Amino acid sequence: MYHSVGSARDPYHLRVKPERLAAHLARLRERCEIVPLAEVSRRSRRDRAAVTFDDGYVDNLYEAKPVLEKYGMPATVFVTASAVPDGATFWYDRLAHLVLDAPSTVSHIELNVAGTPLWADLRSESARARAHIAIHRRVRNLQPAEISSTLDALAESLATVPDTDTAPRSLNTDELRSLGEGGLVDIGAHTLTHPVLSQLPANEQWSEIHGSRRLLQDLTGMRVTSFAYPFGTPDSFTDATERLVADAGFELAVTSTDGRSTRDLLRLPRQYVDDWDEAEFVRCLDGWLR
Numbered sequence: 703m704y705h706s707v708g709s710a711r712d713p714y715h716l717r718v719k720p721e722r723l724a725a726h727l728a729r730l731r732e733r734c735e736i737v738p739l740a741e742v743s744r745r746s747r748r749d750r751a752a753v754t755f756d757d758g759y760v761d762n763l764y765e766a767k768p769v770l771e772k773y774g775m776p777a778t779v780f781v782t783a784s785a786v787p788d789g790a791t792f793w794y795d796r797l798a799h800l801v802l803d804a805p806s807t808v809s810h811i812e813l814n815v816a817g818t819p820l821w822a823d824l825r826s827e828s829a830r831a832r833a834h835i836a837i838h839r840r841v842r843n844l845q846p847a848e849i850s851s852t853l854d855a856l857a858e859s860l861a862t863v864p865d866t867d868t869a870p871r872s873l874n875t876d877e878l879r880s881l882g883e884g885g886l887v888d889i890g891a892h893t894l895t896h897p898v899l900s901q902l903p904a905n906e907q908w909s910e911i912h913g914s915r916r917l918l919q920d921l922t923g924m925r926v927t928s929f930a931y932p933f934g935t936p937d938s939f940t941d942a943t944e945r946l947v948a949d950a951g952f953e954l955a956v957t958s959t960d961g962r963s964t965r966d967l968l969r970l971p972r973q974y975v976d977d978w979d980e981a982e983f984v985r986c987l988d989g990w991l992r
Contacts (some may be wrong), residue, residue: 703958703972704755706870707765713798713834716757718977720765725980727753727773733987738888739778739928740954743963743970749991753777754956754972756892756930757792758785760873763881770886779881780892780930780956782872783914786921789874792896793849794838799869800853801834804860813856815840816848842933845902846895875921882922890928891915891952897932899939907943912950927953934958934972944968960990 705716707723718726730736734751737744742752753770755762758781770777785792791799801811804824811822811833820840822833837856841849873881882889891914893899899907911929918926929952931939936959947955947968954967961971973990975983 703956703974704753704766705757706759706761707755707769708761708870710870711798711802712977713802713831714794715976718975720769722977722979722983723766724769724772726975726978726983727769727775729980729984729987731773731775733991736773736775738776739890739956739970743965743967754890754930755779757896758782758872758878758892760789760871760877762887763873763877767881767887771884774886776886776888778888778890778928780890780928781878781914781918782892782894782896782932783917783921784894785872786878786918787875789871789877791869791871793846793853794842794896795870796853797838797841797856798834800856800860801837802830804830808860811837811856811859813837813852813859815852816844843898843901845906846897878918879922882924888928889918889922889924889926890930891918891926892930893932899931899943900937904942904946908946908950911943911946911952915950915952927951929955931955931957962990 704718707718707720709719710717730751735746735748737750737752739752739754742750753775754777755766758779762779809825811824813820822836823829824833841852881887893910894914895910897910899910915926929947934957954970956970956972959971960973963970
């Protein structure tokens with residue numbers, strides 16, 4: 703499980719440098735049969751692996767796809783659909799920019815998050831990092847509209863100028879279509895707005911799940927059959943969520959829990975990959991395959 707590919711700031715440990723991605727995939731190809739995600743659970747004489755990327759960062763097209771093409775390696779990119787038409791910045795990257803790049807003249811934050819006041823120091827780099835984590839933990843379980851309004855209030859209080867040139871962003875519509883051209887990269891859905899689905903009522907979960915499939919199919923003209931649960935941890939979705947995923951027409955879904963794949967195609971586990979050097983990746987790969 704990858705996310706972003708590049709060298710920008712990475713407070714969430716979701717970004718891998720292009721040269722390290724290339725080293726990872728070269729080693730992975732030596733040890734495993736690399737297959738499309740839909741084939742990863744089929745019986746085989748060799749260990750099989752599938753490569754996936756979450757969120758739909760624009761660098762998946764410009765940095766990751768050339769590496770995949772170099773090795774002829776299929777992959778699935780799970781896209782947060784509502785960000786696509788305009789190539790928007792994801793809320794968590796916007797939060798990182800607001801807090802970590804706050805003006806040096808601002809000494810602290812006073813913010814109301816879902817009715818609870820929060821005060822955080824900003825007078826040092828480490829203080830800003832702690833403030834960023836504290837706010838992220840409090841807003842991630844909110845509904846999308848609440849997250850947006852909270853970040854709007856934060857931006858207003860900090861008087862931070864939007865960093866539209868360097869902030870990580872999503873693929874836009876043309877870039878999404880280019881990513882899917884050629885058949886090497888399959889486009890999967892990752893909801894509309896990347897909420898914690900378990901915190902939403904069933905009708906809103908349905909809108910996020912079914913709506914993302916419908917929008918991505920409309921934007922690309924391609925059939926979308928795979929889904930990734932946002933955050934993907936056991937507390938981020940429920941059995942009812944899984945049923946909604948099936949009802950929406952998805953044939954498989956992936957989590958963010960580790961382990962080898964199983965016959966439950968709607969709860970496929972994945973191994974998280976960080977920006978490891980080649981030796982560390984091989985060490986982890988050895989452990990996974992054991």
